[in-house]
Amino acid sequence: MKREIVRRSTSQRELVLEAICKGNHLSAREIFEIVSKKARMSFGTVYRNLQILVEEGRIIAVEADPSVLRYDRRLSSHYHLHCKKCGKVFDMPLSYYNDLDKNAGGASGFLIESHTISFKGLCPDCQKEA
Amino acid sequence: MKREIVRRSTSQRELVLEAICKGNHLSAREIFEIVSKKARMSFGTVYRNLQILVEEGRIIAVEADPSVLRYDRRLSSHYHLHCKKCGKVFDMPLSYYNDLDKNAGGASGFLIESHTISFKGLCPDCQKEA
DNA sequence: ATAAGTAATCGGAATGATTACTAATATAAG
DNA sequence: CTTATATTAGTAATCATTCCGATTACTTAT
8 A cells, every 4th residue: 555646836847848848858957057047956956857757758768868867848759860979969850650569569579668769870960960 | 991800819809708698687786696606707807798699799788677687699680578566677579670770760850870678577487376 | 948019907096977965044824 | 832753964984887097017129
């Protein structure tokens, strides 16, 4: 019998969410830097609120850059590209392959919940410089 | 004019490679624990040799578990599943979608080098327990 | 065989992301 | 307003990974 946690609305949580919605694939550090200018804010608070927002399904954690988790507002599932040069993460204009989970699960014996596809390459800006 | 680095064969490097080939998707820490029983070995040496072996194309780094890089002998490109419960990483029996890179690059303006697909779910053993 | 040049090693310190902890604060409900 | 407890700030701790300086050990040429 676990007690139900009743979430409270706090300015810090709303500011974190706002930063994510305005920004693009921000890291916890970047979010902290934006939000700490507008309100008193500690690092732990950023991380805790990111976990809560993910749990509530309001944002998603993006793992395209292996060195750092990035966060994005929740839209329909999609894929990402990580630019080798500038390190930024971009959305890829492909829709989610629903069939992939079913197909991959069937033959293999794994119970598949979801998948992510991460592309590696160069973004348009970095191609120009090269 | 960059000087060519001439690699030397060392017992540490061979032991790292051997551990990877015998094991399955080991982390740097796990490799260290195996190899340090057989020879004098420091952490930095494990990491340096992992980088070298990846560079030489003899092993690959697998990013399916976001919290830690794992290493695998180099086979034909394939995909991985990260079990939510036990945390292990498994090979998925699917062959690499060569077309995906071409298709995704064409429309988007990105120059795509490669992609990875990571599945999340439960491995057969963990399904039984649940 | 010896010396020179340099790749590789050890061991530990440094870094960077993330998590954990504690006392103080703030919110929702009665 | 009071109470219960979710949330916070601030800091310490953890964990993976990288970096660095001194030493060791291959390799090649003498």
